[in-house]
Amino acid sequence: MFDFLTSKFEDLFYKIRNKGKLSPQDLDGALREIRLALLEADVNFKVVKEFLDNVKEKALGEQILESLSPSQQVVKIVNEEIIKMLGSGGGEIVFAGKPPTVIMLAGLQGTGKTTATIKLANYIKNKYQRNVSVIAADIYRPAATIQLADTAKKYGVEVFIQENTDPVSIAVNGVDFLKKSGSDVIIIDTAGRLQIDTEMMDEVKNIRKKVMPHQIYLVLDAMTGQEAVNIAQQFNESLAFDGIIMTKLDSDTRGGAALSVNHVTKKQIKFISTGEKVEDFDIFYPDRIASRILGMGDVLTFIEKAEKVIDEKKAKEFEQKILSNDLNFVDFLEQMKSIRKIGSLDKIFAMLPIQNKSKMLANVNLDDAQINKVEAIINSMTTEEKLKPFLINGSRKKRIASGSGTTTNDVNRLLKQFAMAQQTLKQFSGRGHRSGQMKGFPFSF
Amino acid sequence: MQRLIKNISLIWNRFKKSNEDFWLEIEEQLILNDIGVKTAAFIIEEVKNHCRKENINDLEQIKLLLKKYILEILNDGAAAGSAKASALPDYNLSNSIPSVWMLVGVNGVGKTSTVAKLASFFQNAGKNVLLAAADTFRAAAYEQLDHFAEQLDLPIVHHQRGSDPGAVVYDSIEKAVARKIDIVLIDTAGRMHTAYNLMEELKKIKKVINKKIGRDPDEILMVIDATTGQNAKHQAAIFNEAVGLSGIILTKTDGTSKGGIVLTVKNELKIPVKFLTFGEKIENLEVFNAEKFTDLLFS
Incomplete structure (x- = not known):
C-alpha cells in the first residue's frame, strides 16, 4: 500500500542524498517534487499546500541549509509532517460500559462496507473473544443481505435480517433482538449512499438517532480522488463519525486520500482492509505508513510479522550454512515455508525498503503459484537429493518432474536458480557484515 | 529614467506573477477534478500556446479554449462538432450474432x-x-x-x-x-x-x-x-x-x-x-x- 508515494519519495531523496549540502534551490526543487508526488497521490490540493508550507517553514526554521546532513533533516521533517497529517492513528475498539457495543458503518456505494462489516466482526471476535453479530440494514442493493448472511455464516457470526421493512426499523429491531440473544458487539451494515442524497442521509441519521451507536465508522475507498475531503466532511457533518475504515489498500493506490481525509475531519483512520480474505484487516499505523511513504518500507510490520514466524536459532544456522557454502534444499524449503507464513509474496515485497520498487515490480512476477511449484519439486526429491543437490542427474530430474507434475525444464530452472541463489546469498551476507547500514535506508534507526 | 524602468519592471513582475497565479489556479481546478498533474499540464500548455499565438487575454475566451482542448482529447484529436468527431462509433456490435x-x-x-x-x-x-x-x-x-x-x-x-x-x-x-x-x-x-x-x-x-x-x-x-x-x-x-x-x-x-x-x-x-x-x-x-x-x- 502507498507504494506509489513511496517510490516517488525514494527517487527524490535518493537524488538529494547524494549531495553534501542542500541549497535553497534544492529545497524548492524538493518541495516541487513533493507537491507533484502528493497531488499524483490524490492528496487534496489544499492539504498539499498546507503541508508544503509547514515543511518549508520547519526546514528553514531549523537552519537546515547549514546543517551537515540536510537531506536527512528534510526526510525527518517530511516524515513528521506526514505522521502529523495521518493523525494519531488506529486503534483499539472502545467497548461500551454495558454490552452490547453497537457499531455502525456508513459510506458511499462500493467502498466495501459489507466486506468491512464481516472483517471487523471477525477481527473483534478473534482479538477480544467477544460474541459479535451483524445487522443487514442495506435493503436497496439487490442481494446485499444474502452477501452479508452468507459470509457471516461462514465465520460463525450471527446475522439479523428482516424483510419488508425500512432500514431504521431493521436497525432498531436488530439491536433489540441481538441484545437479548447475548451479543457483546453488534455491527450495523448500512446501504451505500451519496453524501448529497438528503433522503438517504436522513435515513442514516435516523438510524443513528434511534439506535445511538457507540461508534460510527466511515468506510472509505483508499483509491478515492480529490473529493475524499468533501465526502468525509459531509458524512462527518451528518453523522459525526468516530473513525474511518480505509479499504482496498491491496491495490497499488497511492492512498493520498488517507492524508487529506484525516487532516480535514480530524478523525482517526482506525482500520485498514488489505485484501479479499476476511483476515486481511488490520489496525492503521500512521508511523508505519509514513515510513513506507518515505521509502523505508513498512519495516516495522515486516519485522513484527517475521518475529512471529521465524525461529532465530534456525535463522542463524541458515546464515552459517550460506557462509560455509553448505546450503541444501532441506534448509531452503524450511526457510521458504517460514517466510510464506508472513504473507503472500507481493505483500512481503511491499513491506521491504527497496529502491524503485514500482520499476522493479514491473519485471518481477510475484506469483505464489510459482512458489507452490518450487515446493512441489523439492518435495519430490529424495532426502539424499535434497541434501546433495549435485547428485541430481538426468534420470533423477525426469523422476522429480513427473513426481511433482512439472517438466524437466522446471526442475532444471530450479537447480540453476538454486545455484545462483547460493552464490548471491553468500556475497550478500559477506557484504552485510561490513557495512553497518543497509543500502536503501535514508537514515538509520 | 531609472525610476521608470524600475516601475515598469515592478508592474511587469506583478503581471507576470499574477499571470502565473492565474494558470496555477486553473491547474488546481483541473486537478480538483482528478484530471491529474500531467494531463492538466498538457492541457494548460496547449491553451497557453494558443493564447500567446492569438494574443488572447480574456477569461471567457480562455475558458472556451480549455473546453476545446479537453474535447479534442476526448474526441481523438478531432475538433468538437466536426464530421470526424461525429463519425466516431459509440460502441461495437458484431455483424454475426451474438x-x-x-x-x-x-x-x-x-x-x-x-x-x-x-x-x-x-x-x-x-x-x-x-x-x-x-x-x-x-x-x-x-x-x-x-x-x-x-x-x-x-x-x-x-x-x-x-x-x-x-x-x-x-x-x-x-x-x-x-x-x-x-x-x-x-x-x-x-x-x-x-x-x-x-x-x-x-x-x-x-x-x-x-x-x-x-x-x-x-x-x-x-x-x-x-x-x-x-x-x-x-x-x-x-x-x-x-x-x-x-x-x-x-x-x-x-x-x-x-x-x-x-x-x-x-x-x-x-x-x-x-x-x-x-x-x-x-x-x-x-x-x-x-x-x-x-x-x-x-x-
Whole structure:
C-alpha cells in the first residue's frame, strides 16, 4: 500500500542524498517534487499546500541549509509532517460500559462496507473473544443481505435480517433482538449512499438517532480522488463519525486520500482492509505508513510479522550454512515455508525498503503459484537429493518432474536458480557484515 | 529614467506573477477534478500556446479554449462538432450474432449494476440480451445479477459459486448461439489489477470467448468509479495490458466527483469512454457524450 508515494519519495531523496549540502534551490526543487508526488497521490490540493508550507517553514526554521546532513533533516521533517497529517492513528475498539457495543458503518456505494462489516466482526471476535453479530440494514442493493448472511455464516457470526421493512426499523429491531440473544458487539451494515442524497442521509441519521451507536465508522475507498475531503466532511457533518475504515489498500493506490481525509475531519483512520480474505484487516499505523511513504518500507510490520514466524536459532544456522557454502534444499524449503507464513509474496515485497520498487515490480512476477511449484519439486526429491543437490542427474530430474507434475525444464530452472541463489546469498551476507547500514535506508534507526 | 524602468519592471513582475497565479489556479481546478498533474499540464500548455499565438487575454475566451482542448482529447484529436468527431462509433456490435461484451474492473465500481443497465439499454433498442454471471467469487454476486435478470425478464447463465468463470462464459455463448441471442453481457468478478492470478484468469476468459466465437470480444469495457483518483490510470494500464480494453464505462457520476480521471486515461492511454451511468435506476445509463461531459466538468 502507498507504494506509489513511496517510490516517488525514494527517487527524490535518493537524488538529494547524494549531495553534501542542500541549497535553497534544492529545497524548492524538493518541495516541487513533493507537491507533484502528493497531488499524483490524490492528496487534496489544499492539504498539499498546507503541508508544503509547514515543511518549508520547519526546514528553514531549523537552519537546515547549514546543517551537515540536510537531506536527512528534510526526510525527518517530511516524515513528521506526514505522521502529523495521518493523525494519531488506529486503534483499539472502545467497548461500551454495558454490552452490547453497537457499531455502525456508513459510506458511499462500493467502498466495501459489507466486506468491512464481516472483517471487523471477525477481527473483534478473534482479538477480544467477544460474541459479535451483524445487522443487514442495506435493503436497496439487490442481494446485499444474502452477501452479508452468507459470509457471516461462514465465520460463525450471527446475522439479523428482516424483510419488508425500512432500514431504521431493521436497525432498531436488530439491536433489540441481538441484545437479548447475548451479543457483546453488534455491527450495523448500512446501504451505500451519496453524501448529497438528503433522503438517504436522513435515513442514516435516523438510524443513528434511534439506535445511538457507540461508534460510527466511515468506510472509505483508499483509491478515492480529490473529493475524499468533501465526502468525509459531509458524512462527518451528518453523522459525526468516530473513525474511518480505509479499504482496498491491496491495490497499488497511492492512498493520498488517507492524508487529506484525516487532516480535514480530524478523525482517526482506525482500520485498514488489505485484501479479499476476511483476515486481511488490520489496525492503521500512521508511523508505519509514513515510513513506507518515505521509502523505508513498512519495516516495522515486516519485522513484527517475521518475529512471529521465524525461529532465530534456525535463522542463524541458515546464515552459517550460506557462509560455509553448505546450503541444501532441506534448509531452503524450511526457510521458504517460514517466510510464506508472513504473507503472500507481493505483500512481503511491499513491506521491504527497496529502491524503485514500482520499476522493479514491473519485471518481477510475484506469483505464489510459482512458489507452490518450487515446493512441489523439492518435495519430490529424495532426502539424499535434497541434501546433495549435485547428485541430481538426468534420470533423477525426469523422476522429480513427473513426481511433482512439472517438466524437466522446471526442475532444471530450479537447480540453476538454486545455484545462483547460493552464490548471491553468500556475497550478500559477506557484504552485510561490513557495512553497518543497509543500502536503501535514508537514515538509520 | 531609472525610476521608470524600475516601475515598469515592478508592474511587469506583478503581471507576470499574477499571470502565473492565474494558470496555477486553473491547474488546481483541473486537478480538483482528478484530471491529474500531467494531463492538466498538457492541457494548460496547449491553451497557453494558443493564447500567446492569438494574443488572447480574456477569461471567457480562455475558458472556451480549455473546453476545446479537453474535447479534442476526448474526441481523438478531432475538433468538437466536426464530421470526424461525429463519425466516431459509440460502441461495437458484431455483424454475426451474438455480440459478446465483457465488463471488467476493480472491486466495488458497479460492474453488476452496469451490466443490468446495459442489458436494459439494449433491450429498449429491441435486442435479445443474455447475461453471463461470471463473477463466481463474491458472495451473492449471482443473486444480485439474477435479481436484474428477473426484473428485465432476461436469460441468465450461472454456475455454482467458486466454479470456473471461463466455463460460465463458454456455456453462455453456447446458449446464446442456440437461442439466437443478439448480445451476451459478461459480468466478471471485481479484481485488483495488482492480483496477478486474477488478471491471468481474465486472460483465460478472453481466450475462451475467442475460441468460441472466432474473434475477440466485441467490447472489453473497464468500469471506473467516478470517485476514483489517479489510481484509475494504473488500473486501466494494467487491465489494458492484460486483455486489451476497448473502452471505459464511467459510473456514479451522480455523485460530487465528475470523473476527470477518464481524461487522463484517454490522454495517456488512448482508451475512450463509451458509457456513463448516473444513478441507482436501471435506466440511468447513456452513451458517453464528450461535450456534455466537458460542460459538467466546468459546471
